[in-house]
Amino acid sequence: MQLELRDGEPGPVLGRDAGFWLRGTGVRALRNPGRCTARVRIVTPRARTVNTPRTPVTEWWRNDMNSMKNSEIVAGPASGQTTHTHRLHGLAGTGFIATLAAMAATTLAAALAQAVGVDFEIPDGGETIPLAGFAVVTGFFSVVGIAIAVALLRWSARPAQRFLWTTVSLTAISFVPPLLSGANTATITALLGLHLVAATVMIPTLARSLRTQGRGIVAHAA
Template structure:
Protein backbone atom coordinates (compact mmCIF):
# COMPACT_ATOMS: atom_id res chain seq x y z
CA UNK A 1 0.00 0.00 0.00
CA UNK A 2 2.79 2.34 0.87
CA UNK A 3 4.56 1.49 -2.35
CA UNK A 4 1.49 2.36 -4.43
CA UNK A 5 1.12 5.73 -2.72
CA UNK A 6 4.73 6.60 -3.31
CA UNK A 7 4.47 5.65 -6.98
CA UNK A 8 1.36 7.71 -7.47
CA UNK A 9 2.92 10.69 -5.73
CA UNK A 10 5.96 10.39 -7.91
CA UNK A 11 3.89 10.25 -11.06
CA UNK A 12 1.82 13.27 -9.95
CA UNK A 13 4.90 15.19 -9.18
CA UNK A 14 6.28 14.32 -12.58
CA UNK A 15 3.06 15.50 -14.35
CA UNK A 16 2.80 18.73 -12.40
CA UNK A 17 6.40 19.83 -12.95
CA UNK A 18 6.76 22.37 -15.78
CA UNK A 19 8.80 21.50 -18.84
CA UNK A 20 12.06 23.37 -18.93
CA UNK A 21 12.06 23.35 -22.76
CA UNK A 22 8.58 24.92 -23.01
CA UNK A 23 9.40 27.72 -20.55
CA UNK A 24 12.60 28.71 -22.43
CA UNK A 25 10.77 28.92 -25.79
CA UNK A 26 8.20 31.34 -24.33
CA UNK A 27 10.92 33.55 -22.90
CA UNK A 28 12.71 33.66 -26.24
CA UNK A 29 9.53 34.64 -28.07
CA UNK A 30 8.88 37.54 -25.73
CA UNK A 31 12.51 38.71 -26.02
CA UNK A 32 12.34 38.61 -29.82
CA UNK A 33 9.15 40.67 -29.79
CA UNK A 34 10.72 43.27 -27.52
CA UNK A 35 13.80 43.41 -29.75
CA UNK A 36 11.61 43.91 -32.85
CA UNK A 37 9.69 46.71 -31.12
CA UNK A 38 12.96 48.38 -30.14
CA UNK A 39 14.28 48.18 -33.71
CA UNK A 40 11.08 49.69 -35.07
CA UNK A 41 11.26 52.56 -32.58
CA UNK A 42 14.87 53.17 -33.56
CA UNK A 43 13.93 53.21 -37.25
CA UNK A 44 11.13 55.72 -36.59
CA UNK A 45 13.47 57.93 -34.59
CA UNK A 46 16.15 57.77 -37.33
CA UNK A 47 13.70 58.70 -40.09
CA UNK A 48 12.37 61.64 -38.02
CA UNK A 49 15.87 62.95 -37.36
CA UNK A 50 16.79 62.66 -41.05
CA UNK A 51 13.68 64.62 -42.08
CA UNK A 52 14.49 67.30 -39.51
CA UNK A 53 18.06 67.51 -40.80
CA UNK A 54 16.86 67.93 -44.37
CA UNK A 55 14.54 70.75 -43.37
CA UNK A 56 17.38 72.53 -41.63
CA UNK A 57 19.68 72.21 -44.63
CA UNK A 58 17.11 73.54 -47.08
CA UNK A 59 16.12 76.47 -44.86
CA UNK A 60 17.45 79.69 -46.56
CA UNK A 61 19.74 81.99 -44.65
CA UNK A 62 19.29 85.69 -45.24
CA UNK A 63 22.42 87.83 -45.50
CA UNK A 64 21.57 91.53 -45.27
CA UNK A 65 25.01 92.76 -46.28
CA UNK A 66 24.80 90.95 -49.61
CA UNK A 67 21.43 92.53 -50.35
CA UNK A 68 22.90 95.96 -49.56
CA UNK A 69 25.85 95.34 -51.89
CA UNK A 70 23.55 94.22 -54.71
CA UNK A 71 21.37 97.29 -54.34
CA UNK A 72 24.44 99.52 -54.40
CA UNK A 73 25.76 97.82 -57.51
CA UNK A 74 22.39 98.13 -59.24
CA UNK A 75 22.17 101.82 -58.44
CA UNK A 76 25.71 102.28 -59.75
CA UNK A 77 24.86 100.52 -63.01
CA UNK A 78 21.76 102.63 -63.51
CA UNK A 79 23.39 105.91 -62.56
CA UNK A 80 26.54 105.39 -64.67
CA UNK A 81 25.12 105.71 -68.20
CA UNK A 82 22.78 108.55 -67.17
CA UNK A 83 25.60 110.68 -65.77
CA UNK A 84 27.78 109.94 -68.82
CA UNK A 85 25.04 111.03 -71.21
CA UNK A 86 24.48 114.26 -69.28
CA UNK A 87 28.21 114.96 -69.37
CA UNK A 88 28.32 114.45 -73.15
CA UNK A 89 25.37 116.77 -73.74
CA UNK A 90 26.89 119.50 -71.59
CA UNK A 91 30.22 119.14 -73.33
CA UNK A 92 28.60 119.49 -76.75
CA UNK A 93 26.65 122.55 -75.61
CA UNK A 94 29.89 124.12 -74.37
CA UNK A 95 31.60 123.47 -77.72
CA UNK A 96 28.58 124.96 -79.50
CA UNK A 97 28.74 128.10 -77.36
CA UNK A 98 32.43 128.60 -78.16
CA UNK A 99 31.78 128.00 -81.86
CA UNK A 100 28.92 130.51 -81.76
CA UNK A 101 31.19 133.21 -80.37
CA UNK A 102 33.80 132.36 -83.00
CA UNK A 103 31.22 132.55 -85.80
CA UNK A 104 29.94 135.92 -84.56
CA UNK A 105 33.47 137.30 -84.47
CA UNK A 106 34.27 135.89 -87.92
CA UNK A 107 31.16 137.27 -89.61
CA UNK A 108 31.54 140.67 -87.96
CA UNK A 109 35.15 140.86 -89.12
CA UNK A 110 34.21 139.77 -92.64
CA UNK A 111 31.39 142.35 -92.79
CA UNK A 112 33.77 145.07 -91.64
CA UNK A 113 36.23 144.10 -94.36
CA UNK A 114 33.41 144.11 -96.93
CA UNK A 115 32.34 147.59 -95.85
CA UNK A 116 35.92 148.73 -96.15
CA UNK A 117 35.93 147.33 -99.68
CA UNK A 118 32.87 149.42 -100.62
CA UNK A 119 29.89 147.15 -99.82
CA UNK A 120 27.14 149.25 -98.30
CA UNK A 121 24.84 146.42 -97.04
CA UNK A 122 21.85 148.56 -97.99
CA UNK A 123 18.48 146.85 -98.33
CA UNK A 124 16.06 148.52 -100.82
CA UNK A 125 13.09 147.87 -98.53
CA UNK A 126 13.19 151.10 -96.49
CA UNK A 127 16.67 152.02 -97.65
CA UNK A 128 18.26 150.93 -94.38
CA UNK A 129 21.80 149.73 -94.01
CA UNK A 130 22.45 146.53 -92.04
CA UNK A 131 24.78 147.41 -89.14
CA UNK A 132 27.67 145.22 -88.00
CA UNK A 133 25.91 144.57 -84.69
CA UNK A 134 22.84 143.30 -86.56
CA UNK A 135 25.00 140.87 -88.53
CA UNK A 136 26.57 139.62 -85.29
CA UNK A 137 23.17 139.13 -83.60
CA UNK A 138 21.68 137.24 -86.54
CA UNK A 139 24.78 135.03 -86.75
CA UNK A 140 24.64 134.30 -83.03
CA UNK A 141 20.94 133.42 -83.15
CA UNK A 142 21.22 130.90 -85.96
CA UNK A 143 24.41 129.46 -84.50
CA UNK A 144 22.59 128.76 -81.24
CA UNK A 145 19.83 127.08 -83.25
CA UNK A 146 22.46 124.85 -84.85
CA UNK A 147 23.85 123.96 -81.42
CA UNK A 148 20.40 123.02 -80.16
CA UNK A 149 19.91 120.78 -83.20
CA UNK A 150 23.23 119.05 -82.51
CA UNK A 151 22.37 118.45 -78.84
CA UNK A 152 18.93 117.07 -79.75
CA UNK A 153 20.43 114.69 -82.32
CA UNK A 154 23.03 113.48 -79.83
CA UNK A 155 20.26 112.81 -77.33
CA UNK A 156 17.75 111.04 -79.55
CA UNK A 157 19.41 110.00 -82.83
CA UNK A 158 21.38 106.80 -83.47
CA UNK A 159 23.61 108.59 -86.04
CA UNK A 160 23.75 112.20 -84.84
CA UNK A 161 26.80 113.37 -86.81
CA UNK A 162 25.48 112.26 -90.21
CA UNK A 163 22.02 113.65 -89.60
CA UNK A 164 23.48 116.93 -88.33
CA UNK A 165 25.52 117.43 -91.50
CA UNK A 166 22.54 116.85 -93.77
CA UNK A 167 20.26 119.06 -91.68
CA UNK A 168 22.62 122.02 -91.39
CA UNK A 169 23.65 121.90 -95.05
CA UNK A 170 20.00 122.03 -96.02
CA UNK A 171 19.39 124.98 -93.69
CA UNK A 172 22.46 126.77 -95.02
CA UNK A 173 21.19 126.37 -98.58
CA UNK A 174 17.79 127.75 -97.55
CA UNK A 175 19.48 130.76 -95.90
CA UNK A 176 20.74 131.88 -99.32
CA UNK A 177 17.18 132.59 -100.47
CA UNK A 178 16.47 135.81 -98.48
CA UNK A 179 19.53 137.71 -99.81
CA UNK A 180 18.60 136.72 -103.37
CA UNK A 181 15.05 137.97 -102.87
CA UNK A 182 15.99 141.15 -101.01
CA UNK A 183 16.49 143.20 -104.18
CA UNK A 184 19.86 144.52 -103.00
CA UNK A 185 22.69 145.22 -105.41
CA UNK A 186 25.05 142.47 -106.49
CA UNK A 187 27.81 143.41 -104.06
CA UNK A 188 25.50 143.39 -101.04
CA UNK A 189 23.82 140.12 -102.08
CA UNK A 190 27.19 138.44 -102.61
CA UNK A 191 28.49 139.72 -99.29
CA UNK A 192 25.44 138.45 -97.39
CA UNK A 193 25.72 134.99 -98.95
CA UNK A 194 29.42 135.00 -98.12
CA UNK A 195 28.66 135.83 -94.48
CA UNK A 196 26.28 132.87 -94.30
CA UNK A 197 29.03 130.65 -95.67
CA UNK A 198 31.50 131.97 -93.09
CA UNK A 199 29.17 131.14 -90.21
CA UNK A 200 28.41 127.69 -91.65
CA UNK A 201 32.12 127.00 -92.14
CA UNK A 202 32.76 127.70 -88.46
CA UNK A 203 29.76 125.94 -86.94
CA UNK A 204 29.15 122.81 -89.02
CA UNK A 205 32.65 121.23 -88.95
CA UNK A 206 33.15 122.07 -85.26
CA UNK A 207 29.89 120.50 -84.10
CA UNK A 208 30.27 117.56 -86.47
CA UNK A 209 33.69 116.67 -85.04
CA UNK A 210 32.32 117.01 -81.54
CA UNK A 211 29.43 114.68 -82.37
CA UNK A 212 31.81 112.12 -83.84
CA UNK A 213 33.97 112.23 -80.72
CA UNK A 214 31.07 111.80 -78.30
CA UNK A 215 29.39 109.09 -80.37
CA UNK A 216 32.48 106.89 -80.80
Protein backbone atom coordinates in the same frame (compact mmCIF):
# COMPACT_ATOMS: atom_id res chain seq x y z
CA MET B 1 22.47 97.94 -80.63
CA GLN B 2 24.51 99.74 -83.29
CA LEU B 3 27.56 98.38 -85.08
CA GLU B 4 30.59 100.63 -85.52
CA LEU B 5 32.76 100.01 -88.57
CA ARG B 6 36.54 99.90 -88.59
CA ASP B 7 36.80 103.31 -90.29
CA GLY B 8 34.87 104.89 -87.41
CA GLU B 9 31.65 105.34 -89.36
CA PRO B 10 28.38 104.15 -87.79
CA GLY B 11 26.99 100.87 -89.12
CA PRO B 12 23.45 99.49 -89.14
CA VAL B 13 21.25 99.55 -86.04
CA LEU B 14 20.05 96.11 -84.94
CA GLY B 15 16.73 95.57 -83.20
CA ARG B 16 15.64 93.12 -80.55
CA ASP B 17 16.57 89.44 -81.14
CA ALA B 18 18.72 90.33 -84.17
CA GLY B 19 21.67 88.11 -84.98
CA PHE B 20 24.94 89.08 -86.66
CA TRP B 21 28.34 87.58 -87.49
CA LEU B 22 31.50 89.42 -86.42
CA ARG B 23 34.37 87.36 -87.80
CA GLY B 24 35.67 88.64 -91.13
CA THR B 25 33.44 91.72 -91.15
CA GLY B 26 34.32 95.40 -90.91
CA VAL B 27 32.84 95.77 -87.43
CA ARG B 28 35.21 96.97 -84.75
CA ALA B 29 32.84 97.74 -81.87
CA LEU B 30 29.29 97.70 -80.58
CA ARG B 31 27.53 100.67 -79.04
CA ASN B 32 24.21 101.06 -77.32
CA PRO B 33 22.49 104.28 -78.49
CA GLY B 34 19.32 103.56 -76.53
CA ARG B 35 18.19 104.42 -73.04
CA CYS B 36 17.79 100.86 -71.76
CA THR B 37 20.39 98.25 -70.95
CA ALA B 38 21.16 96.00 -73.91
CA ARG B 39 22.17 92.36 -73.57
CA VAL B 40 24.42 90.82 -76.23
CA ARG B 41 24.91 87.05 -76.27
CA ILE B 42 28.13 85.89 -77.92
CA VAL B 43 28.21 82.35 -79.26
CA THR B 44 31.42 80.78 -80.56
CA PRO B 45 31.65 77.57 -82.60
CA ARG B 46 32.33 74.42 -80.61
CA ALA B 47 35.86 73.15 -80.89
CA ARG B 48 36.33 69.81 -82.62
CA THR B 49 36.95 66.90 -80.29
CA VAL B 50 40.61 65.98 -80.14
CA ASN B 51 41.73 62.72 -78.50
CA THR B 52 44.35 63.97 -76.13
CA PRO B 53 45.40 62.48 -72.82
CA ARG B 54 43.79 64.04 -69.79
CA THR B 55 46.40 66.12 -68.06
CA PRO B 56 46.06 69.27 -65.96
CA VAL B 57 46.91 71.34 -69.05
CA THR B 58 44.36 69.66 -71.36
CA GLU B 59 41.67 69.79 -68.65
CA TRP B 60 42.22 73.52 -68.28
CA TRP B 61 42.02 73.93 -72.08
CA ARG B 62 38.73 72.00 -72.28
CA ASN B 63 37.22 74.00 -69.43
CA ASP B 64 38.35 77.26 -70.98
CA MET B 65 36.86 76.37 -74.39
CA ASN B 66 33.57 75.33 -72.80
CA SER B 67 33.36 78.62 -70.92
CA MET B 68 33.73 80.53 -74.21
CA LYS B 69 31.03 78.69 -76.12
CA ASN B 70 28.20 80.84 -74.87
CA SER B 71 28.98 84.10 -73.13
CA GLU B 72 27.05 87.28 -72.59
CA ILE B 73 27.81 90.99 -72.49
CA VAL B 74 25.59 93.39 -70.63
CA ALA B 75 25.85 96.83 -72.23
CA GLY B 76 24.55 99.70 -70.21
CA PRO B 77 22.85 102.48 -72.15
CA ALA B 78 25.26 104.85 -73.87
CA SER B 79 22.97 107.66 -72.76
CA GLY B 80 23.13 106.90 -69.04
CA GLN B 81 22.26 109.92 -66.94
CA THR B 82 25.80 110.83 -65.85
CA THR B 83 27.54 109.99 -69.13
CA HIS B 84 24.77 111.51 -71.22
CA THR B 85 24.78 114.76 -69.23
CA HIS B 86 28.56 114.96 -69.51
CA ARG B 87 28.43 114.52 -73.28
CA LEU B 88 25.66 117.11 -73.66
CA HIS B 89 27.70 119.59 -71.64
CA GLY B 90 30.75 118.87 -73.77
CA LEU B 91 28.78 119.43 -76.97
CA ALA B 92 27.17 122.62 -75.64
CA GLY B 93 30.53 123.98 -74.50
CA THR B 94 32.07 123.31 -77.89
CA GLY B 95 29.07 124.93 -79.57
CA PHE B 96 29.31 128.02 -77.36
CA ILE B 97 32.97 128.55 -78.26
CA ALA B 98 32.20 127.98 -81.94
CA THR B 99 29.34 130.50 -81.72
CA LEU B 100 31.65 133.19 -80.38
CA ALA B 101 34.14 132.41 -83.14
CA ALA B 102 31.43 132.53 -85.81
CA MET B 103 30.12 135.87 -84.50
CA ALA B 104 33.60 137.37 -84.53
CA ALA B 105 34.37 135.96 -88.00
CA THR B 106 31.17 137.25 -89.63
CA THR B 107 31.47 140.67 -88.00
CA LEU B 108 35.09 140.98 -89.15
CA ALA B 109 34.17 139.83 -92.65
CA ALA B 110 31.30 142.34 -92.79
CA ALA B 111 33.63 145.13 -91.67
CA LEU B 112 36.11 144.22 -94.39
CA ALA B 113 33.29 144.17 -96.95
CA GLN B 114 32.21 147.65 -95.86
CA ALA B 115 35.80 148.83 -96.13
CA VAL B 116 35.87 147.87 -99.81
CA GLY B 117 32.59 149.61 -100.58
CA VAL B 118 29.74 147.19 -99.79
CA ASP B 119 26.89 149.23 -98.29
CA PHE B 120 24.64 146.37 -97.01
CA GLU B 121 21.58 148.45 -97.84
CA ILE B 122 18.30 146.57 -98.15
CA PRO B 123 15.91 148.42 -100.51
CA ASP B 124 12.74 146.90 -99.03
CA GLY B 125 13.38 148.36 -95.60
CA GLY B 126 15.46 151.28 -96.75
CA GLU B 127 17.98 150.59 -93.98
CA THR B 128 21.59 149.55 -93.83
CA ILE B 129 22.45 146.45 -91.83
CA PRO B 130 24.76 147.46 -88.93
CA LEU B 131 27.77 145.39 -87.96
CA ALA B 132 26.14 144.49 -84.65
CA GLY B 133 23.23 143.04 -86.60
CA PHE B 134 25.51 140.47 -88.24
CA ALA B 135 26.79 139.37 -84.83
CA VAL B 136 23.26 139.04 -83.40
CA VAL B 137 21.89 137.09 -86.35
CA THR B 138 24.93 134.82 -86.44
CA GLY B 139 24.64 134.15 -82.71
CA PHE B 140 20.93 133.36 -82.95
CA PHE B 141 21.24 130.84 -85.77
CA SER B 142 24.36 129.33 -84.22
CA VAL B 143 22.34 128.63 -81.06
CA VAL B 144 19.68 127.02 -83.27
CA GLY B 145 22.43 124.81 -84.72
CA ILE B 146 23.56 123.83 -81.22
CA ALA B 147 19.98 122.92 -80.31
CA ILE B 148 19.75 120.71 -83.40
CA ALA B 149 23.05 119.02 -82.51
CA VAL B 150 21.93 118.39 -78.91
CA ALA B 151 18.63 116.91 -80.08
CA LEU B 152 20.36 114.60 -82.55
CA LEU B 153 22.90 113.47 -79.94
CA ARG B 154 20.01 112.70 -77.62
CA TRP B 155 17.72 110.84 -80.02
CA SER B 156 19.57 109.86 -83.20
CA ALA B 157 21.73 106.78 -83.72
CA ARG B 158 23.76 108.71 -86.34
CA PRO B 159 23.92 112.25 -84.97
CA ALA B 160 26.92 113.53 -86.93
CA GLN B 161 25.67 112.33 -90.30
CA ARG B 162 22.14 113.65 -89.78
CA PHE B 163 23.49 116.95 -88.46
CA LEU B 164 25.55 117.46 -91.61
CA TRP B 165 22.57 116.76 -93.87
CA THR B 166 20.28 119.03 -91.84
CA THR B 167 22.61 122.01 -91.47
CA VAL B 168 23.88 121.93 -95.06
CA SER B 169 20.26 121.94 -96.24
CA LEU B 170 19.39 124.83 -93.90
CA THR B 171 22.44 126.76 -95.10
CA ALA B 172 21.30 126.34 -98.69
CA ILE B 173 17.82 127.57 -97.73
CA SER B 174 19.35 130.61 -95.98
CA PHE B 175 20.64 131.82 -99.36
CA VAL B 176 17.09 132.52 -100.53
CA PRO B 177 16.35 135.73 -98.52
CA PRO B 178 19.48 137.61 -99.73
CA LEU B 179 18.71 136.63 -103.32
CA LEU B 180 15.16 137.98 -102.97
CA SER B 181 16.10 141.09 -101.01
CA GLY B 182 16.46 143.34 -104.05
CA ALA B 183 19.85 144.60 -102.89
CA ASN B 184 22.67 145.33 -105.28
CA THR B 185 24.97 142.59 -106.49
CA ALA B 186 27.80 143.48 -104.13
CA THR B 187 25.53 143.33 -101.08
CA ILE B 188 23.94 140.04 -102.11
CA THR B 189 27.34 138.48 -102.76
CA ALA B 190 28.64 139.71 -99.41
CA LEU B 191 25.59 138.39 -97.55
CA LEU B 192 25.94 134.96 -99.17
CA GLY B 193 29.61 134.95 -98.25
CA LEU B 194 28.82 135.81 -94.63
CA HIS B 195 26.39 132.89 -94.46
CA LEU B 196 29.17 130.61 -95.69
CA VAL B 197 31.62 132.03 -93.14
CA ALA B 198 29.29 131.24 -90.24
CA ALA B 199 28.46 127.80 -91.63
CA THR B 200 32.15 126.99 -92.16
CA VAL B 201 32.86 127.71 -88.50
CA MET B 202 29.82 126.05 -86.92
CA ILE B 203 29.02 122.97 -89.01
CA PRO B 204 32.42 121.19 -89.01
CA THR B 205 33.01 122.01 -85.34
CA LEU B 206 29.69 120.62 -84.15
CA ALA B 207 29.86 117.62 -86.49
CA ARG B 208 33.31 116.73 -85.14
CA SER B 209 32.05 117.10 -81.58
CA LEU B 210 29.06 114.87 -82.36
CA ARG B 211 31.36 112.15 -83.68
CA THR B 212 33.44 112.35 -80.50
CA GLN B 213 30.57 112.62 -78.01
CA GLY B 214 28.34 110.14 -79.84
CA ARG B 215 30.66 107.17 -79.53
CA GLY B 216 29.57 104.97 -76.66
CA ILE B 217 31.59 101.84 -77.35
CA VAL B 218 30.49 98.94 -75.17
CA ALA B 219 32.35 95.97 -76.61
CA HIS B 220 35.25 95.40 -78.99
CA ALA B 221 35.13 92.83 -81.76
CA ALA B 222 38.05 90.49 -82.05
